[in-house]
Amino acid sequence: MSKNTTEPLIFEVSRPGRRAANLLPECDVPYQSPSELLGAENLRETLPLPEVSELDVVRHFTHLSQRNYSIDAGFYPLGSCTMKYNPKVNERTAGLPGFASLHPLQPQETVQGALELIYELQNLLTEICGMKATTLQPSAGAHGELLAMMMVQAYHAERGDTHRNTVIIPDSAHGTNPASAARCGFKVKGISSNSKGCTDLVQLAKALESGNVAALMLTNPNTVGLFESDIQQVCEMVHAAGGLVYCDGANMNAMLGLTRPGDMGFDVMHFNLHKTFSTPHGGGGPGCGAVSVQANLEPYLPIPTVEKSGDSFRWNFDNSKSVGKVHSFYGAFLIAVRAYTYIRSLGKEGLRSASENALINANYIRARLAEYYDVAYNAPICMHEAVFSASRQKREGDVRALDISKRLMDYGFHPPTNYFPLIVPEALMIEPTETESKQTIDTFIEAMISIAKEAKETPEIVRTAPHTTLVSRLDETMAVKNLDLRYEPLFR
Numbered sequence: 001m002s003k004n005t006t007e008p009l010i011f012e013v014s015r016p017g018r019r020a021a022n023l024l025p026e027c028d029v030p031y032q033s034p035s036e037l038l039g040a041e042n043l044r045e046t047l048p049l050p051e052v053s054e055l056d057v058v059r060h061f062t063h064l065s066q067r068n069y070s071i072d073a074g075f076y077p078l079g080s081c082t083m084k085y086n087p088k089v090n091e092r093t094a095g096l097p098g099f100a101s102l103h104p105l106q107p108q109e110t111v112q113g114a115l116e117l118i119y120e121l122q123n124l125l126t127e128i129c130g131m132k133a134t135t136l137q138p139s140a141g142a143h144g145e146l147l148a149m150m151m152v153q154a155y156h157a158e159r160g161d162t163h164r165n166t167v168i169i170p171d172s173a174h175g176t177n178p179a180s181a182a183r184c185g186f187k188v189k190g191i192s193s194n195s196k197g198c199t200d201l202v203q204l205a206k207a208l209e210s211g212n213v214a215a216l217m218l219t220n221p222n223t224v225g226l227f228e229s230d231i232q233q234v235c236e237m238v239h240a241a242g243g244l245v246y247c248d249g250a251n252m253n254a255m256l257g258l259t260r261p262g263d264m265g266f267d268v269m270h271f272n273l274h275k276t277f278s279t280p281h282g283g284g285g286p287g288c289g290a291v292s293v294q295a296n297l298e299p300y301l302p303i304p305t306v307e308k309s310g311d312s313f314r315w316n317f318d319n320s321k322s323v324g325k326v327h328s329f330y331g332a333f334l335i336a337v338r339a340y341t342y343i344r345s346l347g348k349e350g351l352r353s354a355s356e357n358a359l360i361n362a363n364y365i366r367a368r369l370a371e372y373y374d375v376a377y378n379a380p381i382c383m384h385e386a387v388f389s390a391s392r393q394k395r396e397g398d399v400r401a402l403d404i405s406k407r408l409m410d411y412g413f414h415p416p417t418n419y420f421p422l423i424v425p426e427a428l429m430i431e432p433t434e435t436e437s438k439q440t441i442d443t444f445i446e447a448m449i450s451i452a453k454e455a456k457e458t459p460e461i462v463r464t465a466p467h468t469t470l471v472s473r474l475d476e477t478m479a480v481k482n483l484d485l486r487y488e489p490l491f492r
């Protein structure tokens with residue numbers, strides 16, 4: 001987001017009378033005027049719209065797009081978010097008219113290819129995670145969590161276990177986990193992690209004693225970047241107490257082709273197709289939080305499901321145990337096309353090496369920066385994210401994780417995630433992903449080392465960063481809550 005010096009600093013380009021399209025021909029077919037169509041009382045004589053030429057419009061939007069940092073513009077190590085490169089071939093397939101121009105109400109005989117793609121992608125995801133069945137309906141990971149909790153509730157209800165009203169969630173979890181459980185009507189019981197950053201089995205056993213536990217929600221690898229090595233025992237303990245185990249699969253990019261949540265003992269999980277399977281995300285666009293289940297939860301999957309008989313595919317709405325629909329029609333279909341393209345273009349070997357390289361890149365960063373920043377947990381290796389603490393910088397120069405993140409912008413990088421997970425003080429969570437070259441990662445490491453030196457020698461420059469962006473520090477709460485998006489004309 002470096003300052004573009006040729007960009008005009010005056011935002012207002014409107015001038016009275018300026019037009020982009022003056023030359024529309026007279027209409028030569030019968031038509032209704034706007035006042036006939038809408039009623040004159042609904043029309044305004046004048047609207048305070050910007051008056052600009054075509055070139056003004058093109059430059060305005062081009063400049064705006066350049067202010068937006070993106071994975072196509074540079075390194076984006078935002079931990080937990082898996083900001084990997086989105087291959088352009090995914091866009092080609094998602095743009096094929098046979099997919100892009102479908103209408104969701106078309107008769108199913110005319111959308112056999114789309115149904116086949118959904119069916120195949122579901123099977124691929126089911127195999128990748130080692131479970132029994134998958135749905136693509138949820139729009140995001142958090143939406144998948146909610147669907148999973150609805151299915152957990154339906155499962156216990158059918159068994160008459162309606163007293164199971166509690167969901168256990170470790171303190172390292174993403175905030176969406178407790179929100180999803182609570183939204184579903186469950187009580188959330190937090191347990192703290194042990195000194196190694198993993199699930200504390202003693203605390204877990206205590207939390208299970210009540211007999212009211214419906215489920216445990218666990219992220220693996222967890223949000224401090226570590227693999228839960230006791231995971232099989234954790235699942236056995238929860239099952240023995242009559243509960244189910246949910247895997248927050250946002251960190252699946254660490255495990256493709258290496259290990260499977262289904263084999264570890266999880267009953268249900270979500271994938272973030274927009275993270276692990278490279279569909280574009282950020283800024284609230286459409287995603288997909290596919291949910292996979294073991295046989296015990298399959299009856300509760302949302303309707304419709306896609307079924308295959310012989311060579312043809314059909315929607316099946318006929319399932320009285322289903323929790324119902326969680327999305328209009330069938331989810332974000334073109335996201336599914338992108339993820340399917342990604343999985344098929346990498347293949348089994350490619351997926352596995354994607355995860356292997358994600359792990360190598362994160363461990364390389366962790367090893368090279370360990371001298372300059374405190375590593376959050378002293379495990380021999382991390383998974384696909386390296387979590388540091390800026391506690392040393394805070395102590396020595398009153399420089400905080402936020403300051404380091406802001407300063408990285410001056411070096412041309414998107415900041416890492418900071419202040420998450422909450423259990424790491426001054427957390428800096430770096431996820432390089434597999435798609436970055438060693439050159440890019442080395443340049444990032446050099447920037448982090450420079451900033452560590454600045455934090456010691458000239459801390460003021462870090463505390464007041466960024467210095468090269470169009471605007472510097474915003475009131476981040478007000479910037480979100482009080483968006484100033486309305487156009488107010490300067491000239492009337």
Ligand SMILES: *Cc1c(COP(=O)(O)O)cnc(C)c1O
Nearest residue numbers: 080140141142174176248250272
């Ligand atoms: C991203 C993320 C989620 C939520 O996923 P969305 O698709 O953003 O709703 C949940 N848990 C973890 C650990 C995540 O990183």
